[in-house]
Amino acid sequence: MATRAASPVRSRFFVRMALLALLIALAGFMPTYWLPMISGRSFPPILHLHGAIFISWTLLFLWQSWLVASGRTADHRQWGLVGIALATTMVISVLLAVEASYVAAARIGMEPQARAFSSVSLLGISAFAGLIVVAIRNVRHPDVHRRLMLASFVPMLQAAVARWFQLALPPPPGAVGPPPVFVAIPPGLLTWIVFIGALALHDRRVLGRIHPATKAGAAVTLAAILLPLLVGNSAIWAVITQGFASLAPRG
Numbered sequence: 001m002a003t004r005a006a007s008p009v010r011s012r013f014f015v016r017m018a019l020l021a022l023l024i025a026l027a028g029f030m031p032t033y034w035l036p037m038i039s040g041r042s043f044p045p046i047l048h049l050h051g052a053i054f055i056s057w058t059l060l061f062l063w064q065s066w067l068v069a070s071g072r073t074a075d076h077r078q079w080g081l082v083g084i085a086l087a088t089t090m091v092i093s094v095l096l097a098v099e100a101s102y103v104a105a106a107r108i109g110m111e112p113q114a115r116a117f118s119s120v121s122l123l124g125i126s127a128f129a130g131l132i133v134v135a136i137r138n139v140r141h142p143d144v145h146r147r148l149m150l151a152s153f154v155p156m157l158q159a160a161v162a163r164w165f166q167l168a169l170p171p172p173p174g175a176v177g178p179p180p181v182f183v184a185i186p187p188g189l190l191t192w193i194v195f196i197g198a199l200a201l202h203d204r205r206v207l208g209r210i211h212p213a214t215k216a217g218a219a220v221t222l223a224a225i226l227l228p229l230l231v232g233n234s235a236i237w238a239v240i241t242q243g244f245a246s247l248a249p250r251g
Contacts, residue, residue: 013202014146015069017195018062021153024191025058028160031167046100050093054156057086061149068146080139087132090156094125101178110177115241117178119232120188122241124155127224131217144213150199151217154192155224162187181232188225196221 026034033051037043060083067076098118105114135148165187171179196218203210231237 012069014150015062015065017150017198018058018065021157021195022055022058022062024157025055025160028157028163032163044100046093046096050097053086053090053093057083057090057156058153060086061153065146068142080136084136087129091125091129094121098122105177108177112238113178113180115238116232117181117184117228118241119181119228119237120158120184123224123227123231124158127155127220128152131220134216138213143211147199147211147213148217150195151214151221154188154195154217154221157191157195158184158188158225161191181228185225185229192218192221192225 029051033043033047037048060079064076064079064083067073067079098121101114101118102111105111131148131152135145135152138144138148162184165183196214199214200210200218203214
């Protein structure tokens with residue numbers, strides 16, 4: 001995390017974006033997870049774990065942004081180790097969730113479709129992890145650090161936004177198993193436009209130009225959104241995921 005306080009204008013922007021990320025995360029899964037869970041519907045334990053970790057990460061990002069905006073950079077640095085541990089746990093939880101999807105799909109004879117759609121999650125979490133690692137390496141460059149941290153939310157929020165697309169455009173009657181890869185692209189692009197667009201406009205307003213870290217974050221996240229279209233159904237991706245799929249317990 002950043003090592004010195006940002007200017008008040010910039011800090012308020014990142015706090016507002018962190019709050020937006022939290023609201024999207026909560027609202028996105030409200031109809032398909034939060035409300036059903038409150039009403040008593042059961043979910044696999046890995047989904048509960050994944051949801052708890054995801055919300056914790058979003059809350060931590062909001063807290064960290066607020067600490068910087070308040071000038072409490074020492075506290076911000078101390079919480080940074082928690083962020084590193086939580087980000088690592090997020091990566092593991094996504095991998096476990098993907099494996100669980102392989103198992104569920106295998107039971108209905110649709111594991112190839114699950115492995116194709118896993119390109120969305122696996123490329124997304126790879127982009128997230130890469131941006132976080134580079135952001136951590138740039139803790140002494142707050143302008144780079146905070147932009148990469150914000151950009152890392154694009155692949156993480158794609159699934160939340162996709163839930164609203166699913167409600168607006170439900171799958172055909174009788175559809176089962178993993179959806180085709182292309183259905184993940186519009187939610188991803190909308191998330192990218194909102195967060196990267198807001199960050200670019202912020203840069204233009206306070207810097208008069210788009211910061212290189214914003215450009216880098218934009219390129220990495222856009223690639224993670226679009227690449228599944230190219231690789232998800234390819235023979236190369238089938239080979240890449242074959243070993244990973246074999247790790248999923250069958251039973």
